[in-house]
Amino acid sequence: MTTKTESKLEKLLARGEFVISGEIGPPKHAGPEGIVKHAENLKKYIDAANITDNQTAIVRMSSIAAAFHVLRSGLEPVIQITCRDRNRIGIQSDLLGAYSLGMRNVLCLSGDHQSFGNHPTAKNVYDIDSIQEIKLVKDMRDSRKFLCGEEIKQNEPRYFIGGVANPFADPLEFRVARLEKKINAGADFIQTQAIFDMGRFEKWMEMVRKRGLHERTNIIAGLIPLKSHKAARYMQKFVSGMLVPDEIVYRLEKAKEPQKEGVELCVEQIKHLKQIEGIKGVHIMAVAWEEIIPTIVEKAGLFPRPSL
Amino acid sequence: MIVAENKPFHDILGLIEDAKKILIVGCGGCVAVCLSGGEKEVGVLASALRMSRKKEGNPLETVEVTLPRQCDPEYMDMLKGYVKEDIDCILSLGCGVGVQFIAERFSKWVIPAQNTKFAGGTIAHGIWEERCGLCGECILYKTGGICPIIRCSKSLLNGPCGGSQNGKCEVDKNLDCGWQLIYDRMKKFGKLDLLLKIEPPKDWSKSRDGGPRKVVREDVKIS
Numbered sequence: 001m002t003t004k005t006e007s008k009l010e011k012l013l014a015r016g017e018f019v020i021s022g023e024i025g026p027p028k029h030a031g032p033e034g035i036v037k038h039a040e041n042l043k044k045y046i047d048a049a050n051i052t053d054n055q056t057a058i059v060r061m062s063s064i065a066a067a068f069h070v071l072r073s074g075l076e077p078v079i080q081i082t083c084r085d086r087n088r089i090g091i092q093s094d095l096l097g098a099y100s101l102g103m104r105n106v107l108c109l110s111g112d113h114q115s116f117g118n119h120p121t122a123k124n125v126y127d128i129d130s131i132q133e134i135k136l137v138k139d140m141r142d143s144r145k146f147l148c149g150e151e152i153k154q155n156e157p158r159y160f161i162g163g164v165a166n167p168f169a170d171p172l173e174f175r176v177a178r179l180e181k182k183i184n185a186g187a188d189f190i191q192t193q194a195i196f197d198m199g200r201f202e203k204w205m206e207m208v209r210k211r212g213l214h215e216r217t218n219i220i221a222g223l224i225p226l227k228s229h230k231a232a233r234y235m236q237k238f239v240s241g242m243l244v245p246d247e248i249v250y251r252l253e254k255a256k257e258p259q260k261e262g263v264e265l266c267v268e269q270i271k272h273l274k275q276i277e278g279i280k281g282v283h284i285m286a287v288a289w290e291e292i293i294p295t296i297v298e299k300a301g302l303f304p305r306p307s308l
Numbered sequence: 309m310i311v312a313e314n315k316p317f318h319d320i321l322g323l324i325e326d327a328k329k330i331l332i333v334g335c336g337g338c339v340a341v342c343l344s345g346g347e348k349e350v351g352v353l354a355s356a357l358r359m360s361r362k363k364e365g366n367p368l369e370t371v372e373v374t375l376p377r378q379c380d381p382e383y384m385d386m387l388k389g390y391v392k393e394d395i396d397c398i399l400s401l402g403c404g405v406g407v408q409f410i411a412e413r414f415s416k417w418v419i420p421a422q423n424t425k426f427a428g429g430t431i432a433h434g435i436w437e438e439r440c441g442l443c444g445e446c447i448l449y450k451t452g453g454i455c456p457i458i459r460c461s462k463s464l465l466n467g468p469c470g471g472s473q474n475g476k477c478e479v480d481k482n483l484d485c486g487w488q489l490i491y492d493r494m495k496k497f498g499k500l501d502l503l504l505k506i507e508p509p510k511d512w513s514k515s516r517d518g519g520p521r522k523v524v525r526e527d528v529k530i531s
Contacts, residue, residue, distance in 0.1 A: 115518060123512035 004141070007104040007160035008076045008308060009048045010188065013218045017306050018274060019281030021078065021191070021220060022046040022293050025055060026066035035066050038290045039073035045297040046075070047305055050107060050191070050283070053080040057117025064098045071102050078162060079103050082111025087127035088136070088147050095137060099157035107162040107191065108133040130163060131178075131185045137161050138186025163187035165219075167204035168197065168243040176207045183217045190217050191283045194224040196232075197243040198272065205276055214278025221273045222283045225292055226262040229253035263296055270300040309338035309429065310403045311436045312345060312422040314353070320399070321360060323419045327368070327396035330357075332421075333387065333410065334374030335402040342436055345401030345422055347374040353401070353421065371395065378406025384413050391416055426458075444514030444521065450502065452493035457510075459486025465507040467491075 003010045012019050022045075024038050042049060049070055053063040060066075067077035079098050081091055095106065110130045114122045128136065128147075137159050139145050144156040163182040167175055179190065195201045201221070208214055226232050229252035236244035248265065255261035266284070273279050286292050297303050314320075324330055332354050340346025354370040361368035373390050375383045378400065387410070391398070397417040400407045403424040411418045426438035441458035447465075448455055457463045461479040468487030471478025475488040494500050512518070 113519070115513060120518075121509070121511035121513045123510075123515070123517045 004188070005104055005158045005160045009078070009105050010160040011308055012047055012306060013189065013280055015306075017047075017281075018302070019048070019218075019220065020046045020297060020302060020305070021048045021050060021281065021283045022290065023050045023052060023283070023285045023287065024066070024070060024290060025052050025287060026061035026063065028058070028060050030061065032061075032066075032069040035061075035069045036073050039070040039075040041291065042293055043073065043075040045294045045303060045305065046284070047281075048076040048078050048105060050078045050080055050285075053082045053109075053111065054085065054117070055112065057084065057112045057114040057119065057122075059118060064094060064101065064103065067098070067103055068101050076105065077103060078105040078107050080107045080109060081133065082109050083126050083128055083130060083133055084111035084114065084124050087125050091128070091133060092136065092140070092146055095140060095157050095159070099159065104158075104160060105162060106137060106159045107164065108137060108187075109164050131181055134161055134163050134182055134187050135185040142186075160188050161186055162189045162191060164193070165190050166193040166241050167195075167201050168193055169241045172200075172204065173207070175204065176211065176213070179208065180211060180213055183213055187217050189220055189280075191220045192222040193241060194222045194235075194285060195269065195273075196224075196235075196248055197245050198269070200243060202276065205278060209278055218280040219278055220281040220283045221276075221279050222285060223266055223269055223273075224285045224287065225266040225289060225296060226252055226258075227289060228258045228262070259292075263292060263299065266296050267299045270296070270302070309341050309427070310405070310424060311342045311426050311428045311438075312339045312403050312424045314344055314349070314401075315421055315423055317356065317360075320353070320419075320421050321357065324357070324368070324397060324399060329369040329371070329394055329396050331371045331373070331390055331395045331398045331416075332357075333378065333390075333398060333400050333402065333406075334372070335378040335400075335406050336374055337377040337379065337402075339401060339403055339406075339422065340374075342430070343434075345403075345406075350374050350401055353399075378402035378409055381409070381413070384409055387414070442515070443510070443512075444518075445511060447510075450507070451490045452497060452499070454486060454490045454493060456486050456490060459484070459489065461486075465510060467503060 003014050022042055024035060027034050051063045051067040051070060054060055063080045067079045070077040081094060108130050114120060114124050136147050138161055140152060140156055141158045144152045165179045169175060229249050232244050232249045232252055235242050252258050252261055270282050273282060284293055332350050334347050334350035335345050350372050354372050358368050358370055371390055375386055377383050391414050397419055398410055399419050399421050400410055401421045407418055407420045427440040427442055428436050428438040431437050438458055441455060443457050456465055461477055462469055468485055472485040472488055475485055477483040477485045494503055
């Protein structure tokens with residue numbers, strides 16, 4: 001099967017492998033040691049790792065710089081580029097620079113509003129939106145053109161392009177239409193918001209399949225392993241765009257060992273998702289609990305990971 | 309005032325091409341003052357649209373009304389009698405606020421006839437300029453009454469960039485450098501020392517960056 005890029009993630013998906021990606025959040029300081037440690041611990045258990053871009057609008061080491069440390073440690077990074085902090089000039093410049101450093105995957109997203117972060121008085125950019133960003137990356141790769149139309153005469157960046165989708169935001173029907181827009185814009189893969197309400201997710205997937213969208217992109221289901229019922233309750237109440245059913249909160253609340261129960265739940269979810277037509281992999285966002293990923297992957301029967 | 313400018317005539321024609329009968333709504337507020345959306349402009353636009361459509365062999369019927377303001381529910385009430393069943397769409401000559409107030413109030417397709425430009429004032433007959441950036445936290449007391457947010461192309465807060473030459477901005481040689489104007493004025497008032505203070509980053513959450521804004525005045529609320 002021919003692939004468009006040198007991305008390992010793309011090659012694995014093209015081969016029909018059920019992929020696993022993880023997430024590494026860069027630190028709030030300039031030291032690379034923590035990132036390197038995470039990358040080394042995870043590299044045998046996941047196929048790629050998203051490196052977040054100032055997530056929740058809190059200043060951290062840049063996604064591209066942190067991704068460079070991850071890449072050097074032997075794990076394939078997926079850089080993230082939000083539209084919040086840079087305009088079309090900055091985004092294209094970063095795409096060139098990151099590619100020159102060996103990055104082959106990019107996730108395009110609008111980014112959390114700065115009012116959620118630690119610099120709420122900042123001006124935001126949003127010069128282009130996530131769908132325009134996806135098209136921009138695709139046009140740089142497939143048409144060898146900058147956004148302005150000027151030709152990229154040599155060494156065009158050839159990224160495997162990702163977007164995000166939230167099946168739990170409203171209106172549900174428009175979420176599917178918006179996914180289609182992202183695919184039409186050029187999204188090669190889609191990572192979803194963390195799934196807790198499996199019923200709603202399956203309903204969304206059914207609509208996705210009805211439009212044949214699962215055959216036009218690689219849908220990777222998002223998961224967050226839960227440490228406690230408090231974490232579940234917090235997400236249910238305070239994180240916008242998330243749906244956490246009460247039964248999940250109760251299940252963790254009743255559990256003697258909540259962390260173990262959280263792992264169990266995540267493993268069940270993976271096994272279930274694997275059976276859903278059109279799901280090509282899982283994206284495990286173990287925020288501040290990266291070390292649990294190997295356990296989850298092993299228990300889900302997905303270890304060892306395939307090699308190219 | 310809010311300064312607006314009519315969309316190109318052919319664009320407006322295109323936007324109403326499916327309609328047979330339209331209601332054209334003018335506004336007696338800012339856009340009447342800047343001569344783009346008052347009663348007179350409504351009349352001129354209506355007859356131009358009718359003539360053009362007649363020439364195409366696809367006649368258009370127009371109903372015209374100009375409200376004292378489109379940004380007030382009280383005046384919007386006056387529109388009720390005009391928004392009849394046979395009206396295919398409403399063409400508003402108000403600013404973006406007027407268009408939205410009509411859309412919020414009536415279950416009819418609404419089309420803007422204007423491009424809303426800026427908050428500014430009249431310089432000479434037929435010339436309007438931008439003066440306020442609507443940033444939500446006025447700093448004109450620091451800069452001699454000249455706004456660096458809107459008069460400087462980069463919204464710099466600590467003086468002119470290196471592109472300011474002969475009092476003009478690098479973006480356009482016909483454009484005054486906002487910071488040259490500020491400097492001259494501060495000098496005149498003997499307050500140049502104020503410009504030496506390092507101005508900290510602005511709180512943009514009070515501007516549009518914080519999300520859509522709202523003002524609530526408990527003291528003037530009724531009930």
